[in-house]
Amino acid sequence: MSFKIAIIGAGSVGFTKKLFTDILCVPEFKDIEFALTDVSEHNLQMIKAILDRIVEANRLPTRVTATTDRRKALEGARYVISCVRVGGLEAYADDIRIPLKYGIDQCVGDTICAGGILYGQRNIPVILDFCKDIREVAETNVKFLNYANPMAMNTWAAIEYGKVDTVGLCHGVQHGAEQIAEVLGAKSTQELDYVCSGINHQTWFIDLRLNGRPIGKDELVAAFEAHPVYSRQEKLRIDVLKRFGVYSTESNGHLSEYLPWYRKRPDEITRWIDMSDWIHGETGGYLRYSTETRNWFETEYPQFLEAASKPIDREKRSNEHASHILEALETNRVYRGHFNVKNNGVITNLPHDAIIESPGFVDRFGINMAASITLPEACAATCIASINVQRMSVHAAISGDIDLLKLAVLHDPLVGAVSTPEEVWQMVDEMVVAQAAWLPQYAHAVPAARERLSTSKVKTREWAGAARRSVRSIEELRAEKAALKQAG
Template identity: 90%
Template sequence: MSFKIAIIGAGSVGFTKKLFTDLLCVPEFRDIEVALTDISQHNLEMIKAILDRVVEANGLPTKVTATTDRRKALEGARYIISCVRVGGLEAYADDIRIPLKYGIDQCVGDTICAGGILYGQRNIPVILDFCKDIREVAAPGAKFLNYANPMAMNTWAAIEYGKVDTVGLCHGVQHGAEQIAEVLGAKSVSELDYICSGINHQTWFIDLRLNGRKIGKEELVTAFEAHPVFSQQEKLRIDVLKRFGVYSTESNGHLSEYLPWYRKRPEEIARWIDMSDWIHGETGGYLRHSTETRNWFETEYPQFLESASQPIDPAKRSNEHASHILEALETNRVYRGHFNVKNNGVITNLPSDAIIESPGFVERFGINMVSGVTLPEACAATCISSINVQRMSVHAAISGDIDLLKLAVLHDPLVGAVATPEEVWQMVDEMVVAQASWLPQYAHAVPAAKERLSKSKVQTRDWAGAARRNVRSIEELRAEKAALKKAV
């Protein structure tokens, strides 16, 4: 087979390499072209060198190109994969820093909450530019695979306003299943069958079977509480499991941001999080992790390049959906996964216009969702709260209506549990002003926002958060990796 795949935001080097090697695990894909595009020429040069080394080491005819000209990369592409982070770590730092001044403590801040909503405002105009290019220069009927967060907002905008065949992809379901398999003592996750449904980062394991035997709430609670690691790292998720009756896909720290109950008071945060790793609830944990990862890659690049010389092992193909979807579409080998698409009645008790994450099957004729799923009422209620925020956020990003943006932030569950309306109004003004260079749709609103900020009497605080850690140096990271290697 010979067709073209374009990867936008290919400068996300580690993830791009994973997607690329996954694709080359499909024997029929040896002759494809992979076109890389990014706004950073430096990152493009690094990732192209790595992928060229993979191709050379494995004796493949695969073609790899790289360009900062996005339209050139998209020309004739049958599939387009987006891994972009608009604003990079500079804007992301403001997504965490500014809300902290108003008492809003986020672990990740990339889905909803104050940071996720502003992230969506930066991303959506760019997503629509991608869609315009796809319609104009990509292959007819090209499929857009979005990996970028905020997943639901980006996918909503691409489908509703970009008018492109789009599916959103995430690995939260797979990671949750791996945890459940481990606590239940399964030898492999393949022993576990499940139906997982909801919205991205709030997806719920509503039916679980281990080797055909149905697993109920009490057995799952007992298994998690008995696990020596997860019982400490996932305290919040276990509490939600006890109260809701089903397990959530999302990590302890991430899940805490979507609910109004666990992060609203500083003294409560420490009770529910675990500091053994960033993902379990640390303040700004993902920002620290991303910063350290970038610094490590820049410093240790020669090692990354050298490791690209290893043979591709199909047995180590990852569980990221992209390569499996393309394989199913191109070869008709059926693939079952969990996909982010417009609801249209698939989940009976969520709004029709929402972007859901739910099971589907892929074959040559496309992605076919399993319809008629009904969530437990508490899960549906929690999802609907987020969906309402997502809908307003998408509409605000499209229209550039700063008042609607403020209403979206006000209705966010965690923001509403912490901040007053006056604080929300000022916080949004401050975030829009700070991120103006990435928010063209709000250019008309920036002067008035600056004027309001100059006269505001709303008090803020200089607060690092309830559980903040400093970014580690390369030397600290190197010492930690050496200690772990020695322990093994």
């Protein structure tokens, strides 16, 4: 087979390498072309050198090109994969820092909450630019695979306004299944059969079977509470499991910021989180992790390049959906996964226009979703609260309506639990002014926002959050890695 895959945001080096090696685990794909594009020439050259080394080491005819000219990369592409982070770590730092001044403590801030909503405002204009180019220069029946957060908002915009055949992809369901398999004593997730449905980062294991035997709430609670690690790291998820009756796919830290109950009081936050790793609830944890990962990669790049000389091990193909979807579409080998698509009645008690994450099957006819799924009422209520925020956020990003943007932030569950309307109005003004370089749709609103900030009497405070850790130096990271290696 010979076709072209374009990867936008290919400068996300580690993730691009994973997608690349996964796809090349499919024997029929050895003769395809990967067209890499990114705004960073530096990152592009690093990832191209790594991928070229993989191709050479495995004696493949695979072609790899790299260009900052996105439109050139998209020409003739059958598949387009996006893993962009618009605004980079500079804008992301403001997504965490500014809301903290108003008492809003986020762990990740990339899906909803104040940070996730502004992240969507930066992404959506760029996503629409991608879609325009895709429509004009890619293959006629091109498929757009979006890995970029905020997943639901980006996918919503691409489908509704970009008019491109789009599917959103995430790995939360797979990670949740791995945890469940472990606590139940299964040898692998192959022993599990499950229906997991909802919206991205708020999907729920509503039907769970181990080797054909149904697993109920009480058994699952007992299994998690008995686990020596998860009982400590996933306290909030276990509490939600007890109250809702079903397990959430999302990490302890992520889930904590989508709900209005666990992060609204600073003295309560530490009760529900664990500081052993960023993903369990640390304030600004993903920002710290991303910063350290970038610094580590830049410093240790020669080792990454050397590791690329090893043969591809097909047994280590990851559970990221992209390669499996492409394999199913091109070879007709059926794949079952969980995909982000427009609802259109698939989940009976969520809005038709929402972007859901739910089970589907892929073959040469496309992605076919399992229909007529009904969520437990509490799960649906939680999802609908987020969907309403997502819808307003998408519409605000498209129209550049700063008042609608403020209403979207006001209706966010955690923001609404922490902040007053006056604080929300000022916070959004402050974030729009700080991120104006990435928010062209709000250019007309920035001068008035800046004027309001100069005369505002709403008080803020400089606050690091309830559970903040400092970014570790390369030397500290090396020492910790060495200590773990010695201990292991």
